[in-house]
Amino acid sequence: MIDLYTWSTPNGRKVSIMLKELGVEYEVKPIDIGKNEQFTPQYLALSPNNKIPAIVDHDNGTTLMESGAIMLYLADKHGRFLPESSKG
Numbered sequence: 001m002i003d004l005y006t007w008s009t010p011n012g013r014k015v016s017i018m019l020k021e022l023g024v025e026y027e028v029k030p031i032d033i034g035k036n037e038q039f040t041p042q043y044l045a046l047s048p049n050n051k052i053p054a055i056v057d058h059d060n061g062t063t064l065m066e067s068g069a070i071m072l073y074l075a076d077k078h079g080r081f082l083p084e085s086s087k088g
């Protein structure tokens, strides 16, 4: 199970779309950036640059921020959406 800390912005949606496409079960943890919820100490412990999105993967304890890094992590974990070689 993955917790997705996000808000309805393009960077947040990128990760939701990836999780949906992979068919991965996940729970949305809304971080209302309009109300500065990204600055709480609890959230800063997950995402020190006070940005959404971030994930916690309870399968292995991985915590990750930055939408591109999260998408690469998910693609690698599930063996999808990445070519087998750099040429690909």
Ligand SMILES: N[C@@H](CCC(=O)N[C@@H](CS)C(=O)NCC(=O)O)C(=O)O
Binding pocket: 009, 010, 011, 012, 033, 038, 050, 051, 052, 053, 065, 066, 067, 068
């Ligand atoms: N490079 C980051 C950018 C993330 C980002 O800019 N998030 C914005 C919303 S789209 C945010 O959390 N802004 C709140 C803030 O800067 O306080 C990524 O791709 O994850």
